[in-house]
Amino acid sequence: MAVSDVRTRPRLAHTRLGAGEPLVLLHGQGLSRRSWAPVVEELARERDVIAVDLPGHGDSPRQPKGAGNTPLDQARAVAELLDELGLATVHVAGNSVGGWVALELARLGRARTVTALSPGGLWGRRAPLFISTTMRQSRLNSRIVHRLAPDAPRSRWARTAFMAQLSGQPSKVPYALANAAIEDMATAPGFRETLHGAERTGFRHGADIHVPVTVAFGTRDRVLPPLITRRRSQLPPQTRWIKIKGAGHVAMFDEPGAVVALLLHASGPRAGEPIR
Known part of the structure; x- marks a missing residue:
């Protein structure tokens, strides 16, 4: 199994693991590629997995001056990475704003399939x-905790308090994942500009996407309420909508097995067929 961990060049930091059809993983706002840790090794048994730090997150630098910070701008940065890796098209999976970036990659013609876990942008x-x-x-909370107690949250009670927004089962989130999420949220250098770039617009022109699209929300997602943040009209007609039982906004924290099964199906030869 081939492994590479690139931190300086190309511009976007990424980890590449496994072999097979290329599958790019994109994290949510304020997090990093480390949020995919619960599923990467299992996915790499059947896919060439490329977990990416989006601009201004994790080990990736901010966007160059004038490049912009909207999800579409971030998708263009990921497309540049694909060019550098010699990949014309890939399967793409993204969580939260990463799901929105995945949809924009499909609009740019760079996706073979898209799986969006609790994607942002499906509002007005x-x-x-x-x-x-x-x-x-x-x-703000993450920066305070990271500064005063960088080893937090050790106890189940503390994880319940700090991970309730991201997880549907916060007390069960492993310590290493919770600690990494707090550190990533506290230290992402491009947090402010990328959040501003996402919150002032929404996803548009989904009809331009002609590849299979799967959208999945956890039944315990506390970040994106159904009535105002899941407008189906903004996505192409071939989109499949899936529920992940027991999962919160970052589904791989709660139900990694279900996420692995979904991503393998959604990036496989039966990507456009119903999931049984």
Whole structure:
């Protein structure tokens, strides 16, 4: 099994693991490629997995001056990475804003399939105010915790308190995942500009996408309420909508087995068929 961990060049940091059809993984706002840790090794048994740090997150630098920070701008940065890796098209899976970036990659013609886990952007002209407020509060809380108690959250009670927004089962999130999520949220250098780039617009022109699209929301997603953040009309007619029972906003934290099964099916030869 081939492994590579690139941190300096190309511009976007990424980890590449496994062999097979290429599958790019894109994380959510304020997180990093480490959020995919619960599923990467299993996926790599059957896919060439490329977990990417989006601009201004994890080990990736901010966008160059003038490049912009909307999800479409971030998709263009991921497309540049694909060019550098010699990949014309790939299967793409993204969580939260990463799901939105995955949809934009499909609009750019770079996706073979798209799997969007709790994608952002399926609202009106701009993000609801409570989402913007919640994300900023999460950033502030993470920075305080990371500065005062960098080893937190050790106890199940602390994980319940700090992971309730991201997880449907926060007390069960492993310590290493919870600690990494807090560190990533606290230290992402491009958090402010990428959040601003996402909250002032929404996903548009889904009819331009002609590849299989799967959208999945956890039944315990506390970040994106159904009535105002899941507008199906903005996605192409071939989109399949799936529920992941027991999962929160970051489904791989709660139900990694279900996420692996979904991604393998959605990036496989029966990607457009119903999931039984």
